[in-house]
Amino acid sequence: MISNSEIKLITGLHRKKYRDLHNLFIAEGEKLIKDLLKSGAQLTHFYTTEPIQPTDSAPSAIAPVLISERQMQKISGQKNPSGWLAVFKQPKNTALDEACWVVALDDVQDPGNMGTILRLCDWFGISHVVCSLDTVDRFNPKVVQSSMGSIARVQVHYVSLDQWLDAQTKPIFGAVLDGQSLTKVIWPKQGVLLMGNEGQGIRPQRARYITDHLSISGAPSRGAESLNVAMATGILLHQWHLNQ
Amino acid sequence: MISNSEIKLITGLHRKKYRDLHNLFIAEGEKLIKDLLKSGAQLTHFYTTEPIQPTDSAPSAIAPVLISERQMQKISGQKNPSGWLAVFKQPKNTALDEACWVVALDDVQDPGNMGTILRLCDWFGISHVVCSLDTVDRFNPKVVQSSMGSIARVQVHYVSLDQWLDAQTKPIFGAVLDGQSLTKVIWPKQGVLLMGNEGQGIRPQRARYITDHLSISGAPSRGAESLNVAMATGILLHQWHLNQ
Numbered sequence: 001m002i003s004n005s006e007i008k009l010i011t012g013l014h015r016k017k018y019r020d021l022h023n024l025f026i027a028e029g030e031k032l033i034k035d036l037l038k039s040g041a042q043l044t045h046f047y048t049t050e051p052i053q054p055t056d057s058a059p060s061a062i063a064p065v066l067i068s069e070r071q072m073q074k075i076s077g078q079k080n081p082s083g084w085l086a087v088f089k090q091p092k093n094t095a096l097d098e099a100c101w102v103v104a105l106d107d108v109q110d111p112g113n114m115g116t117i118l119r120l121c122d123w124f125g126i127s128h129v130v131c132s133l134d135t136v137d138r139f140n141p142k143v144v145q146s147s148m149g150s151i152a153r154v155q156v157h158y159v160s161l162d163q164w165l166d167a168q169t170k171p172i173f174g175a176v177l178d179g180q181s182l183t184k185v186i187w188p189k190q191g192v193l194l195m196g197n198e199g200q201g202i203r204p205q206r207a208r209y210i211t212d213h214l215s216i217s218g219a220p221s222r223g224a225e226s227l228n229v230a231m232a233t234g235i236l237l238h239q240w241h242l243n244q
Numbered sequence: 245m246i247s248n249s250e251i252k253l254i255t256g257l258h259r260k261k262y263r264d265l266h267n268l269f270i271a272e273g274e275k276l277i278k279d280l281l282k283s284g285a286q287l288t289h290f291y292t293t294e295p296i297q298p299t300d301s302a303p304s305a306i307a308p309v310l311i312s313e314r315q316m317q318k319i320s321g322q323k324n325p326s327g328w329l330a331v332f333k334q335p336k337n338t339a340l341d342e343a344c345w346v347v348a349l350d351d352v353q354d355p356g357n358m359g360t361i362l363r364l365c366d367w368f369g370i371s372h373v374v375c376s377l378d379t380v381d382r383f384n385p386k387v388v389q390s391s392m393g394s395i396a397r398v399q400v401h402y403v404s405l406d407q408w409l410d411a412q413t414k415p416i417f418g419a420v421l422d423g424q425s426l427t428k429v430i431w432p433k434q435g436v437l438l439m440g441n442e443g444q445g446i447r448p449q450r451a452r453y454i455t456d457h458l459s460i461s462g463a464p465s466r467g468a469e470s471l472n473v474a475m476a477t478g479i480l481l482h483q484w485h486l487n488q
Contacts, residue, residue: 039467116472123471125463153467183486216482219369223283223397227367227478228360234475235482238460242427 002047002067010075010087016137023090025139028076030084035149045087077141090139093155096128099190104130106161106206107197108229111136115146116230122150124237129154132161165209168192172211174202175232179213187243195233246291246311254319254331260381267334269383272320274328279393289331321385334383337399340372348374350405350450351441352473355380359390360474366394368481373398376405409453412436416455418446419476423457431487439477
């Protein structure tokens, strides 16, 4: 059973304005919801179209409410809903730990890329991501989905990026098209890895803060023009991780 | 102007059966189509909903046919068509060059992952990809799209993978969960990099052919359970490329 006011609340949460107003976000899919619960995210609403087996030991005390497929269609943002939808409280960020390595994003727009980058940070042990104010919202349902639960474990801070970069005393590593080869990089104990927008890369007013320019070399005869920003982040973080 | 028989032909091409029958495939998006033309792919049909400026120097002698948005909706596989759709002949594979490094895929299902892997191969200079017969079709429109034109430059061979692996004399490197760290790997001049399915990894009957087990190490405290297969391929190919 789902009330009309709940339907109204949840459909609103597909928009940033209402996510911020209510301090909530949506997650769809059984595995994702269970992963968020395991990470300590606080559940407020939980629906499924699949009758739960009594033997199914839910990881949470809160059992999902059984709703019809038509109702799920209304509240889901997916073309083919998975049959599982939950609403969580937005976890509060802990303060940005400036003593660690930080990934900084300049205007990453694609929710899939953002989610993948959060999953990578989680994998390689980066706990803090700093984003320009125009970077895609971390609680966008597609970010949540592609982060595979990492959204509950990685802290994402939206800041005035120019100001934040300007105040840095740590080296700032930036991925650019004509930087030095990764084999030659000496990774310090602390630093920032700055990654740019899908189409334009790092904007000039931010690029001037880069102290170490990095490039991922391809084959000389390559046809592909570039690597996707999430892929480049993965390769750079792996290289960083190997040298920690 | 687009005829009904053309509409029928093109809508059919969204299915593998008709792609194989006609030996054709679809590409959508101006940049992708131009990239395929530049790579020498042979155009058979070309449509746009945008009137072409006379100053726009097309890279091909064949100009697109102007059609209505309604007609584009009919032939496009996208929810929000880009306004550009072309049909190309399926390029013929050159013979598999066994003297090179080859990427082998065991049942990769997601078209986005497959396209991304082809783009990575193109970037790092891998010319041949061998796939199990149940791997997603290389001419699936979503594979074509996410390959960003690399489909015209990387040769993809569908084979009985067990038989092919069994006949190999080269070392076979496989990405598994408990392999050796990448820092210790010595990459020979020739070899195979075997990557598995999104959910199950490399199937046991193929895994027994692996001579060198590799793993991408994450942080000890990581929350993320795994990396996506395309991301893992990117990290491994980068590491291979650095050591060539």
